[in-house]
Amino acid sequence: MKSSNERRQIQLAEEEIKKYASIVESDPNRLRYHLMPPVGLMNDPNGLIYWKGQYHVFYQWMPFATTHGAKFWGHYTSHDLIHWERQAPALAPSEWFDRNGCYSGSAVDNDGVLTLFYTGNVKDDQGVRHTYQCMAISTDGLHFEKKGVVIYLPDGYTAHFRDPKVWKYKNKWYMVVGAQSVQLDGKVVLFCSEDLIHWEHIGSIAGGENGTFGYMWECPDLFHLSGKDVLIVCPQGLQPEGMHYQNVYQAGYFIGQLNYETGQYIHGTFTELDRGFEFYAPQTMVDEHGRRIMIAWMGVPDQDENKHPTIYYRWVHALTLPRELILIGDKLYQRPIEQLQLLRSEKVQYPNVSLQKEKRKFDGVKGKTVELLLKHIDGKGVLSINIQHHVSFSYDFEQKIATLERESFARNGEKERRQCALSSLQTLHIFIDTSSIEIFLNEGEEVFTARFFSNEENEDILFQTNEQVTFHLYKWKLC
The missing domain is CATH 2.60.120.560 (Exo-inulinase; domain 1)
Known part of the structure; x- marks a missing residue:
């Protein structure tokens, strides 16, 4: 059951969509076969999952402006990854643990219950940030009930601690979180759980040291593909090197092996996922055919966001096409999904x-x-x-x-x-x-x-x- 405050926030968002629908749709730059916000700002894809015969794509959404702010989770569903239906927002900032934004996260199927994990963003009266890893559940895939905080900030990290990605391995749940250490190094932090509610902090499995590879790592995603463990992550603070790292922030991956007993991740070098101007915060899921599908935000934080021509029409940004990931050696190949041929x-x-x-x-x-x-x-x-x-x-x-x-x-x-x-x-x-x-x-x-x-x-x-x-x-x- 949603709180009255959350229901009110969602109602206001729906009213915003109706108010500006004609303006948004009049934009000649509106895309035809990509996911976009119905109004306002879209960024990270969240909670990608194939659940009970449908694909679900949630996304970071600010319905009331084309700037960042207290984010909602917008929601689209599809039977084929091509034709999408907009659903009511899944989450809205409303509680003490997420009142300044329901930040990015992931989704899992827990014995038939669609379970979301996300970062609750809070700023206190002095402007100090606090972050909490939170959970919400649904039995129908449309209506979600917040269950509150499952992980508080562990020692050794700043409040830049967010974007939980959860998966199951051998009857145990695991979570990676993007983080910043108190030494201001980007990290990926691992947790494990028997029940999705009580989590054990295993520790950092990847990251820089002494400022060597970025000051914050966002949007981690760890998965097994072709016998290896792939870690996708978005480091912030990398300096350009020749043709590499030319955007404000980067998105890329490591190839390695995670030892689930020790929590040690042995991996190779970092490789960029995309060489263009707008690509960030990718997330993956496994579909009904066993394919590893990736969707990313067609944007980059702090990179000319306030200068997009679409802002005049009350919307900004979109998501990439769904791409199937294939691992050849230690190289990830991205291929547009076959359904696009439809x-x-x-x-x-x-x-x-x-x-x-x-x-x-x-x-x-x-x-x-x-x-x-x-x-x-x-x-x-x-x-x-x-x-x-x-x-x-x-x-x-x-x-x-x-x-x-x-x-x-x-x-x-x-x-x-x-x-x-x-x-x-x-x-x-x-x-x-x-x-x-x-x-x-x-x-x-x-x-x-x-x-x-x-x-x-x-x-x-x-x-x-x-x-x-x-x-x-x-x-x-x-x-």
């Missing part, structure tokens, strides 16, 4: 394309909601694909560098770029959705994710090379 129509194909020091448009290859696939790519020089004159992808066959460049929406059209090394380019898979682009290279070996904002009428896609490039080209309209 959105395809109006197929256009050009086999055996050969470009020689030229620019070319192809009949039928344009649009605002487009899937492009280039296969069997081979060439010399540089291949460039310019989309709506505002964003372009290029690959230099000699330098072996992939580049995403866009006109900055925050700095008056100034060109900005993100890059990565890539030893070869065989396939190029691009999803364009009005004001977003997701690019998958070599079956997901590398990925670029970004937002861009172009002229409303511009649908052009231009191919160019300064030497010679050959490929097979396929294009579909999506939705």
Whole structure:
């Protein structure tokens, strides 16, 4: 049973949706096949789970503004990961332990009970932050009852202690939490439990020392894949290194093995998950087919958030496409889920394309909601694909560098770029959705994710090379 205060907060949020629905939907930059907030600000995906025949995606949501504040948990459900239905908010800031925000967390199935874990954010009268790891439950997947605090802040950490991710291993529950030590180092902290209520603090399993790798680690997710334990995490405070760590904050992973007896996690080096401008706070789940599916926030904290053109229409940010994770060696590959093919129509194909020091448009290859696939790519020089004159992808066959460049929406059209090394380019898979682009290279070996904002009428896609490039080209309209 929700408290009267929480019911009131949810009612106010629903009223906000109705009040601004026509303004939000009038935005030409509104996406067509991605999850977005009905109004206000969206950030981290939360509580990803396949439960009783449905996919559930919760998300951090500020319904009353396009700035961060006392977050709700918004809620979408789907039968296929493609067509989504908005549900009433699952959680709202209302109690002493979460009155300044129901922050990020996860979901598990506890013997048929959908159980959420989240961070309760509280600021006292002096502005001092307090954080609590909290639980809520539901038997129908739609109505949630808060059960209160299950973990208080342990010794050795600051109040930047959040984002619990819970899973089960051999009849015991485990939780990782993103943390900051009192020495101001980013950490991932492990707990275990027999009943999801009483938790034992095992200790830090990964993190920097003496300021060597960030001052705070957010949104941890630890899971087993192809015989190894993958730890996804978002370190804050990394300095740029060449083409790496170019965003304000980063998202990446470690590959290793967790010893559940000792709590020791032996792992390799940190690898970025996405090479683009907007990607953060990824979370994963296992679906009914046994696939490890990842969805992330198509944004980054403190990175030009107040300059998005969509703010004029009372909303900001979105989530990425669902991606299946495949582990090959110690490398995570990300592949757009097969269900996206359900959105395809109006197929256009050009086999055996050969470009020689030229620019070319192809009949039928344009649009605002487009899937492009280039296969069997081979060439010399540089291949460039310019989309709506505002964003372009290029690959230099000699330098072996992939580049995403866009006109900055925050700095008056100034060109900005993100890059990565890539030893070869065989396939190029691009999803364009009005004001977003997701690019998958070599079956997901590398990925670029970004937002861009172009002229409303511009649908052009231009191919160019300064030497010679050959490929097979396929294009579909999506939705």
